[in-house]
Amino acid sequence: xxxxxxxxQGTANSNALDLFGDRKEPEEQLWIxxxxxxxxxxxxxxxxxxxxxxxxxxxxxxxxxxxxCHLAGRDSNYVFRKLIKxxxxxxxxxxxxxxxxRERISNGLAMKNAILLSKQKIGGLKGRKHKGGLHSGKKxxxxxHHIAHPGFKAL
Numbered sequence: 001x002x003x004x005x006x007x008x009q010g011t012a013n014s015n016a017l018d019l020f021g022d023r024k025e026p027e028e029q030l031w032i033x034x035x036x037x038x039x040x041x042x043x044x045x046x047x048x049x050x051x052x053x054x055x056x057x058x059x060x061x062x063x064x065x066x067x068x069c070h071l072a073g074r075d076s077n078y079v080f081r082k083l084i085k086x087x088x089x090x091x092x093x094x095x096x097x098x099x100x101x102r103e104r105i106s107n108g109l110a111m112k113n114a115i116l117l118s119k120q121k122i123g124g125l126k127g128r129k130h131k132g133g134l135h136s137g138k139k140x141x142x143x144x145h146h147i148a149h150p151g152f153k154a155l
Contacts, residue, residue, distance in 0.1 A: 034068055
């Protein structure tokens with residue numbers, strides 16, 4: 001019996017048939033990771049800005065989304081159908097959070113303006129009377145005013 005010139009380059013397991021499709025090419029694993037990261041950002045990210053970018057990328061079903069799904073070995077229509085319900089819920093959650101922030105900001109500004117108006121009515125106005133006469137409205141008065149004057153010459 002003649003001996004074969006074929007020499008195995010690895011173990012018996014590495015030369016076995018890929019029956020279940022478990023082994024993938026590194027490039028395909030890379031694109032699966034890219035797709036997974038986008039989905040993770042869209043659904044679970046605490047950074048709402050990045051979440052909205054990922055959501056719009058998936059919702060748009062653009063050429064890039066379809067191409068990444070293709071390179072990852074996934075059907076883009078299937079991926080979109082599986083994600084659309086969760087992404088819609090997440091988008092609504094983020095929009096409600098943003099609306100709450102806007103309301104708190106406007107309420108805070110309204111409260112700040114009310115406080116400032118009440119302080120002006122109590123006595124924060126320029127020209128109100130005090131023991132020595134009228135307030136000038138300047139913190140330093142005329143004491144340091146001559147330094148800023150362009151025609152002033154120091155001794």
